[in-house]
Amino acid sequence: MGLRHSDHINDPPIVPVTFVMEDPHSLTGKDQPEVTVNAPLGAHLLEVALEAGINIEHACGGVCACSTCHIYVERGMDQISESTEAEEDRVEEAPGLQRNSRLSCQCDVRGKGPIVVRIPAWNRNAVKELPH
Ligand code: FES
Structure with a gap:
């Protein structure tokens, strides 16, 4: 059965979000420093990143x-909630x-969009160094 024309009529618009990672290996297990994903309107950037394996x-x-x-918004600050x-x-x-x-x-x-976000290397390291 094929897609009906109305199947995606209520899908939220898609917004391109690029994550630039200073330490991609610690965040994704890979060495690719930049990942661009399509985010649904209304999602927050943390869930968009986690969905993308970041x-x-x-x-x-x-x-x-x-x-x-904590992240840096390098582009598209006016494309996200205040x-x-x-x-x-x-x-x-x-x-x-x-x-x-x-x-x-x-x-x-x-x-x-587009939205460009930088994730600093200490995003993971800072937490690892917290005393228990
Ligand atoms: S996870 Fe965002 S403030 Fe704690």
């Missing part, structure tokens, strides 16, 4: 209670804070 740390499970999912006061307070705890720092679990894909 294991961004997310110690609190994506509820804005840690800063381990940061809230809670996110701004939390992201200040992240190492390597920059003007384009965001918490990936708090960034919903809103526009048409």
